Amino acid sequence: MKHILVVEDEEIIRTALHKLLVHNGYGVDQAESVQDAIDNYQFDEFDLIISDLRLPGRPGTDLIELAANKPVLIMTSYASLRSAVDSMKMGAIDYIAKPFDHDEMLLAVEQILEKQTLTEDNSSQALQDEPELADISQIGDLIYGQCHAMNKVFNLIAKVAPTDTTVLIQGESGTGKELAARALHTFSKRDSKPLICVNCAAIPETLIESELFGHEKGAFTGAVSARNGLIEAADGGTLFLDEIGELPLEAQARLLRVLQEGEIRRVGSTQSLKVNVRLIAATHRNLRALAKTGEFREDLYYRLNVMQLKLPPLREREGDILGLAKLLLQNVSEKLGKTGMTLSPDAMKTIQEHDWPGNVREMENAIERAVILCDDSMITADLLDIETDADEFNIPKGLFAPSTAKPKPVRDKPKDLSLEDYFQHFVLEHQDQMSETELAQKLGISRKSLWERRQRLGIPRKKGC
The missing domain is CATH 3.40.50.2300 (Response regulator)
Structure with missing residues (x-):
C-alpha cells in the first residue's frame, strides 16, 4: 500500500x-x-x-x-x-x-x-547493470569534432541518449542541431521507431496545430478528410522540433499537454489520444528571455529545459576547422563525382582565418561552390569566395560621413562597435521607419542577407514587413 x-x-x-x-x-x-x-x-x-x-x-x-x-x-x-x-x-x-x-x-x-x-x-x-552508454567514436561518425568543446557534447549525448529525457539543444544557425538530435535518437532505445523532424519556423502559423496534432474531417475549411499529426506519427519514437521558439503560444499550450499528460487531441476532436514520444527541441534563440517577455510560455520552457545541450559555434572550435573542411571536401567531392580534390595552402589559411558566422552550413556551401567551379584538383582561396563582413555590408561612404548637425549623445563608444553591433543598432533604430528593402539598400546587402542576419542575431522583423 x-x-x-x-x-x-x-x-x-x-x-x-x-x-x-x-x-x-x-x-x-x-x-x-x-x-x-x-x-x-x-x-x-x-x-x-x-x-x-x-x-x-x-x-x-x-x-x-x-x-x-x-x-x-x-x-x-x-x-x-x-x-x-x-x-x-x-x-x-x-x-x-x-x-x-x-x-x-x-x-x-x-x-x-x-x-x-x-x-x-x-x-x-x-x-x-552498468548503463550502456553510446560509443563516443560512433557519435563522431555523425557529428565531426575533435576539440575539447565537442568532446563534452559527445559525452553528454552518450549519457542522455539511452534515456527518455527531454533535451533542449541550443546553438547558432548551422552548428548541427539536427545532427545532434539524430545522434540522440540513433543511440536511444527508440532507434527502431521513427524520428520525425519538424521545422516550426517553416510551417505557417495557421497550419502549425493541424500539422503537429492532426485534424478531423470538417475541422476547418479544406479539411476534407481526417489526418494524423506529426506527433502521432512519432509515436514510440522521437519528435524533433527545430526552432521551437517560433511556435505560436496556442500551439505551445497544446504541446505542454503532450509533455504533461502524454496525450494529444486532434483539431476538431473531443477525444484525446495517448502517445509515447520523446521530445527533442532546438533553438538559436534565448527561450528564457522570451519567457520573461511573454513570447514563450514559461511553464513550457521549464518542461523543455530538463537537459540542455549547447553546441559551440565553429569560431570556438579552432582545432576542428581545418579537419572539418577536409572532411566536407571529401564528402562533397564524392557527391559531385570529383574525387581526389585538395585544398591549396592559401585556401587552408583563408578557412582558418574566417569567422564562419554561418558555421558548418556556411563552410559546406563555400566548399561545394568551390568544387563546382574548380577546373583541376586544387581548391584555391578565390574559388571559396568567402564573404567577409566588410564585403557583405559594403557600407556606403556617406553613411559614416561627418554631419554638421549636433551629434546625439551615444552611450556606447562608436569606435568599439563591431560590424555586427553596427548592423544590430542600425536595424533596431530604423526598422520602424524603413521597409526591409530600404534597410537592405542602406546597408548595401540583399534582402536575403538581411533576413539571414536577423535570424542569426535573433532580431525579429517588425509586423507587416
Missing part, C-alpha cells in the same frame, strides 16, 4: 482529501503545517507528499527540500502561472489548482506514484 502525507491547514479540505485517498486504497497521514509534519513524521516513510502552497509559518514548497527525494505535489488556490512555475522550479513533481475534482486529484496521484515506482525500478536495475 502506498503511503501519502497530506499537509493542509484547512480542516475541511484536509479531511475530505484524507477520505478520498483512503477510499481508493492509499494509506494517509495528516499535518496542519510544515512544522507539524516535521515534528510528527519521518518523511522517508511516505511515497508521496501532497501539500498546500500557502501554510501558516512556512510555505509548502519547503517540504521539497525537507523530504529529499520524495515527490511533492503542490496544491494552490492561487492558480496563477507564476506560483505554479515557481513551485516547479523549486522541484515540485507537479501542481494542482484548487478547487479540484476527485478524479483530477486521483489521476495526478496515480501518475506520480507510477512514475516514482518506475524510477525506483530503473534505479534498482542500474545498480545491477
